[in-house]
Amino acid sequence: MNPRLRIPLAVVGFVSLVAVATSAIGSAAGPARRTASAGTPGAVSLVPGPHLIARSLAHDSRDHLVSVAANDPRGSRTVSTTSCARLYASAGTGICLRLDGGLRTFEAVVLGPDLGRRRALPLVGVPNRAQVSPSGRMVAWTVFVTGDSYNGGRFSTRVGILDTRTGDLVSTLEDWSVRVDDRPYEAADLNFWGVTFTRDDGHFYATMSTAGRRYLVHGDLATHTLRTVRENVECPSLSPDGTRLAFKSAVDGDPRHGWRLSVLNLTTDTVTPLAETRSVDDQATWIDARTVAYAVARGRGHADVWQVPADGSGVPTLAIPDADSPAALAPPEASEEKPAA
Template identity: 45%
Template structure:
């Protein structure tokens, strides 16, 4: 379905950044370095190496170590259990298209799906059975003045593809919500593989949506929540809260009480955070991967430089 351009200034800023990112950050300066044979063995921090675009890895116990770089190039990367996903924009294509690569525990490709748009977010469900993504897509033509988002899923075991969840029935304030500019982004699944959360954007507002995958319906829980990331215990959501034009504050929401905790990171964070464990949140910012306590108690610390799109193997 062709869609109107999303009337969210923040999303437009993100979209422009995504295009610049995927076009300008794909370098080959270290291609002469032999590719490491990486796996999803536990205890690793994996990420996208910004100078090369290749997936790299360091031990979680020593993130200052020289990273091992695989031969795999991605614009977004994520892992869980024995599954990984790599989003890689195809260079030189107009309108832009992205390869969604579903990978096994040795980063070998199991499935490839090519979809319109440029990479924005990627995740794998905690059980490793679903991969999901958000792409920025153009409107009716590449000459359109803005972007909308398209969030989709792939079932690893069955091969079922959901190209977009924009037809997901959602209730806002107890009433079924309809609007021509509905967009979803930033999907995150619970450990049961059924409950999931996402951002709904429409008419200048954003909502945290809680959805049931089996029943395929959802409800809005709260306004001004973007790029949710569910904690391993399933009780909290890390998210970015808009506090100004193009400015987001990293926060954590308790799903039982709806109490909100602002994290100690004072800079604007335009990323879907990742939980390292129930106590620590990771994110990409200023060409590096950072960690910050999830209770707001301490300042962030840098884990890896020249890095983005963090992923942790457990």
Template identity: 45%
Template sequence: MTLPPLSLRARIIALTAATAVLATVAVGYTVAAADGDGRSPESVAAPGLTLDSAPGLYHAARKGNVRSAPYSSSGTGAADGARSRNTGLSCDRFYASGRSAVCIASHPGISQKTKVNVLDRELNTRKTVVVGGIPNRARVSPSGRMVAWTLFVSGDSYASSSFSTRSGILDTRTGYLVKNVETLQLYLEGRRYHAPDVNYWGITFADDDNRFYATVATKGKTYLVEGDITTWKARTLRRNVECPSLSPDGTRIAFKKRVREGAKNPWRLHVLDLGTMRETPVAETRSVDDQAAWLDDSTLAYALPGRAKGTSDIWTVPVDASAAGPRLLLSDASSPSMVVAGG
């Protein structure tokens, strides 16, 4: 499929990657600032540092260095100067939850490759999956069993001028790997649907390690889908939902909604109540091109472009639009995920 129009920055990245020898590459579709520093994504974690010994807000700092910073929902924490700790990992995208973490990093070359490194709570690599494309999104289920990623890829016959996406899922317990979730049996608005331009991205998992949500796009439209790993089926729930992120209590989806056409400021963050299907915009009015992360049941974190070219900052906003507005949490950072001691 041809995805909805990208931002100018993303479009330039995509075209450069598609037409040139990929000696260097941007980290992806969003504002992440990782540009690589020569370290392998398999770099071992700092001695003694684990998800349990260094809980907090994990993020990719400048050059993709993954760090952990203390965070408190009371308003103190990373943005107030708390010292962060370097994990020793270098990733374009990072996410941690439960007993696992995932680090995805691009390996530029004539044939663009990405390494998906699945880590344990000691941040040691348990499994590596090599896939084609440019890193875009990463998620881990609440237990840490299921891992998902989304990449930008080129070469699909139906994507004449824009990148398409490729999403994969790994079951860390059984080792079962799906490199392309487009094999899902899709039911669009109640009917079995087949089309060559179907693309999925932005997977987020429920706490049963079976149900998941994602965006599916076809014929220029985007939909929220609910998928079932056991039956390998997915059904659309709602139109105009991108990059869903399931709340810790499993009742709400944070997502970016297209509110205007074109590439200039097209999205706004919303929260969807899965029980009532009522959506509400959050207090962040800037266009967010990211898969927001839940820091707790009432707070979202996401990346926005920083002041310096090629950088990004992590911001937070309450899901209650009547509460306080956005707050800068970390400068020169992207890929937020909240880790608690003990998983």
């Protein structure tokens, strides 16, 4: 057990936190550059197929889940009635982080293939990241929280993981056993975010910060253990074949300088910087075995989804205008390699 004291946030502080997030997530600040139409209302499905989903940021369909063709993502879009602050989907399962009605708090909602609500869990914090395992069984989320005694009132992060088959819930990783450089490690300032699952549903990668450092960690759901893999890796995203991780890293190790997208080969331990040189503060997603997609902010409250080859070649191209939270609904490619150990 980590020797820390988590002091609950005062109500007024949490209301302020929600107000800030609602402003950033759910409202536009000034006129938007209309690069995409709002789309056509219709039924959006999470059934695996040649489509991408995303959260629309277009003026007339803001926050709504939209579907576009994978081979023409800038083309017409179908707009659902479902709204999210952050979303992800895989194998017919979706996770939608959103405001809980008029309560001005947030919830994590597990969605079925037809976007029907399967389960909802309250979130004590502001949505930041969402993820679903390749099988659709495991879902995870990251929220911002304040009020931790060690952190002087600044934002902290907290991860939740739900097994949709058994109902088992991991409400925090902060009481798990941690090994740094293969040595037992305990600290009061552990923070975790950005989960990505392996194909066996029993393991995952995530980011851990402590003592001013950021680590890629590997987690074991059966033993509740975490071990560090590498420094300066944030928001990892595992490739369909399980051999590579797309991630962002702080430029010069300092987030104030922005983030650079790269890919880590888990077999050779080599890092390939991608052709995207703008600062990308997002958890990239693999839209196929060769391409990653991610959101690039465009002024307050606006962003576009871009894509770039995962081997460092090519140039970034605009994929889905006025959108964020992209996810591919196509099943993994048939020629899968065995996941790295």
